[in-house]
Amino acid sequence: MAGALDGIKVIDFGQYVAGPLTGMLLADQGADVIKIDPPGGPRWDTPANATWNRGKRSIVLDLKNPVDLQRARALVKSSDVLIENFRPRVMERIGLGTKTLTDANPKLIYCSMPGFASDDPRSGVPGWEGIIAAASTTMRGPRASETASRPAYTAIPIASSYAAFQSVVSIAMALWVREHGDTGQCIEVPLFDGMFTAIGGQRIINPYPAMPGLGGTWTGQFECKDGRWVMFGSGNTNFREFVKAAGITSWDKKGLTDRERLFNDPELAAEQERRIIELFKTKTAQQWENLIAKAGSECAVCRTSAEWLKHPHARESKAVIEVNDPKLGTILQPGINPRLDGTPGAVRGPAPALDQHREEILAEIEAGPPPASTDEIRATLRSALKGIKVLDLCIILAGPTCGRTLAEFGASVIKIDNPNRDTTIAFHNSVNRGKRSILLDLKSDEGRDIFWRLLEGTDVVVQNYRKDRIAALGLGYEEVRKRKPDIIYASLNAYGHIGPWADRPGHEQFAQATTGMQARFGGDGQPQLQPHAINDYGTGLMGAYGVALALLHRQKTGEGQSLDGALAYTAMTLQSALVQGYDGKTWEEPRGQNALGSGPLHRAYQASDGWVFLGARVVDLPALSQVPGLEGVEKLRGDALEHMLEGRFRHTT
Numbered sequence: 001m002a003g004a005l006d007g008i009k010v011i012d013f014g015q016y017v018a019g020p021l022t023g024m025l026l027a028d029q030g031a032d033v034i035k036i037d038p039p040g041g042p043r044w045d046t047p048a049n050a051t052w053n054r055g056k057r058s059i060v061l062d063l064k065n066p067v068d069l070q071r072a073r074a075l076v077k078s079s080d081v082l083i084e085n086f087r088p089r090v091m092e093r094i095g096l097g098t099k100t101l102t103d104a105n106p107k108l109i110y111c112s113m114p115g116f117a118s119d120d121p122r123s124g125v126p127g128w129e130g131i132i133a134a135a136s137t138t139m140r141g142p143r144a145s146e147t148a149s150r151p152a153y154t155a156i157p158i159a160s161s162y163a164a165f166q167s168v169v170s171i172a173m174a175l176w177v178r179e180h181g182d183t184g185q186c187i188e189v190p191l192f193d194g195m196f197t198a199i200g201g202q203r204i205i206n207p208y209p210a211m212p213g214l215g216g217t218w219t220g221q222f223e224c225k226d227g228r229w230v231m232f233g234s235g236n237t238n239f240r241e242f243v244k245a246a247g248i249t250s251w252d253k254k255g256l257t258d259r260e261r262l263f264n265d266p267e268l269a270a271e272q273e274r275r276i277i278e279l280f281k282t283k284t285a286q287q288w289e290n291l292i293a294k295a296g297s298e299c300a301v302c303r304t305s306a307e308w309l310k311h312p313h314a315r316e317s318k319a320v321i322e323v324n325d326p327k328l329g330t331i332l333q334p335g336i337n338p339r340l341d342g343t344p345g346a347v348r349g350p351a352p353a354l355d356q357h358r359e360e361i362l363a364e365i366e367a368g369p370p371p372a373s374t375d376e377i378r379a380t381l382r383s384a385l386k387g388i389k390v391l392d393l394c395i396i397l398a399g400p401t402c403g404r405t406l407a408e409f410g411a412s413v414i415k416i417d418n419p420n421r422d423t424t425i426a427f428h429n430s431v432n433r434g435k436r437s438i439l440l441d442l443k444s445d446e447g448r449d450i451f452w453r454l455l456e457g458t459d460v461v462v463q464n465y466r467k468d469r470i471a472a473l474g475l476g477y478e479e480v481r482k483r484k485p486d487i488i489y490a491s492l493n494a495y496g497h498i499g500p501w502a503d504r505p506g507h508e509q510f511a512q513a514t515t516g517m518q519a520r521f522g523g524d525g526q527p528q529l530q531p532h533a534i535n536d537y538g539t540g541l542m543g544a545y546g547v548a549l550a551l552l553h554r555q556k557t558g559e560g561q562s563l564d565g566a567l568a569y570t571a572m573t574l575q576s577a578l579v580q581g582y583d584g585k586t587w588e589e590p591r592g593q594n595a596l597g598s599g600p601l602h603r604a605y606q607a608s609d610g611w612v613f614l615g616a617r618v619v620d621l622p623a624l625s626q627v628p629g630l631e632g633v634e635k636l637r638g639d640a641l642e643h644m645l646e647g648r649f650r651h652t653t
Helices: 018-028 066-077 090-094 098-104 129-135 158-178 191-203 239-245 249-254 259-264 266-280 285-295 305-309 312-316 358-367 398-408 445-455 467-472 477-483 508-515 517-522 534-557 567-574 618-624 638-650
Strands: 009-012 032-037 057-060 081-084 109-112 186-188 220-223 229-233 298-301 320-325 329-334 389-392 412-417 436-439 460-463 488-493 561-566 597-599 602-607 610-615
Touching: 009 018, 009 066, 018 032, 018 081, 018 158, 032 066, 057 358, 066 098, 066 358, 081 158, 090 098, 098 109, 109 158, 129 158, 129 191, 129 602, 129 610, 158 186, 158 191, 158 534, 158 567, 191 534, 220 266, 229 285, 229 508, 239 249, 239 285, 249 266, 259 266, 285 298, 298 508, 305 508, 305 517, 329 567, 389 398, 389 445, 398 412, 398 460, 398 488, 398 534, 445 477, 460 534, 467 488, 477 488, 488 534, 508 517, 508 534, 508 567, 534 561, 534 567, 561 567, 602 638, 610 638
Parallel strands: 009 032, 009 081, 032 057, 081 109, 109 186, 389 412, 389 460, 412 436, 460 488, 488 561
Antiparallel strands: 220 229, 229 298, 320 329, 597 602, 602 610
């Protein structure tokens, strides 16, 4: 099916996670992505390549060979986008640096994703996922103290994924600018910098006191009758419905459902916590999920990723799709994210065999690039979205992050908030910076009248209501489109807008629970939240990507459209290194709070005064053995190597 990036040609030099994932996100939206691999294939041989390389074409080029180097240059000369995730200046040394290639192709958008920025003193350090996690505090989590003694390693490549998210947003914005007659441009998205989209909100001082116990909202993981766990939260407007459904209205008399009293009475909050822990042990996890969903509150079984891949909602909502892979057979993997209604894109095929398209790509090189455009190309310094107007109806994190991202690219964003909302606007200073603010009661005639007047000059609406809630306000896509046919309407929610859970409430914690994130990070014990609100912030970025794609399509056709993003979609994209379901699949990634890494050369080690993270390859062992205190490590492998390193690091600062 047609994609917003139909006709866009991308050269993908990426390896490991960030580069290939960026290429996949572009290919899913219609781009012709040519994957260039070295002789022997990708540097990381992983089943995840079946996801990251889907829909691409493949050619092997030895960039140390002058003939192949010239072929690579010829490909780039006829392309729109280049993506790579090597360390700074590596491509320049090869002969594929930004100046060389953009001089030859002024309309080229050149996107680099190093571990650390080119002007960072650490720019020469390889950007292994664990290295970035250690440098950005991700191994300590949002609630850990700054002096927490033991780190915990998550197998989810958060930094690489966020670099990919920010890269596709930036590439789409650059294509939008280029469509207005500007040149291409160079983009740098370091993995370290990208992480701060996910963790920045944690570094803003919160002036509001913490709630005692379970916070008066009963939010947390609870063990059930069958030994399984659920993530539960009743902090929404359907709290009373849960109390009735659970048969605990008698708790009212003791104040155990009175949030104000619970906030001010630690002893009462402690009793509430004890009681609710026992309450959840009276039913199975699935029984609680069904009962609480019927009551309109939030609950999710803490599933494994293997269970989520086969879940009816995952399949019907297209959070999970099926691809027939020539190597692995029928494979379940993450679906397209985000989903655009007018230009839905498609997975155009499985990952290609290595060098599968060599002859046709060489023939294209031989034919030469298409005739150069005679249109004037200008280089102007301006914000990408200058002149674009956005109405942001969102609350909490995902939706406001989308609006904030659009504002960062120059859009004029008006944040519409409810004057009657009785809860603190969490993370306001983080997600609403750069916007203008207005309070409107959209349930009132006066509030809706002002909204319709604001809509007249608007290009984009972003909202994160559930489908039934926004329709009840009369502000759904169909109603808005009648008044503004070319509107771009972004809808972001927990589980997507199709499938049996489309109208089910949910937040970050529940997307983590149902898609396997919590089970993975908790291991064999209690499920645990991942270090940060990675689905929320990631969904905001993917929403901004969808808006940029829709703007690009509208510029070419005049057509507006709606687009959907969801925490569950983003959870699958974030776990794309792990969630391939096929016959013979083994789930062997690091799990649990005791995980320190993925092997002896990629893990945290305790030193005499703290912890350090080691990132290296087997080929690096001779160099590592030259480090004082690590002599002899080049002779060891496996457990013996790990034990030696543990001992050596423990006695060194």
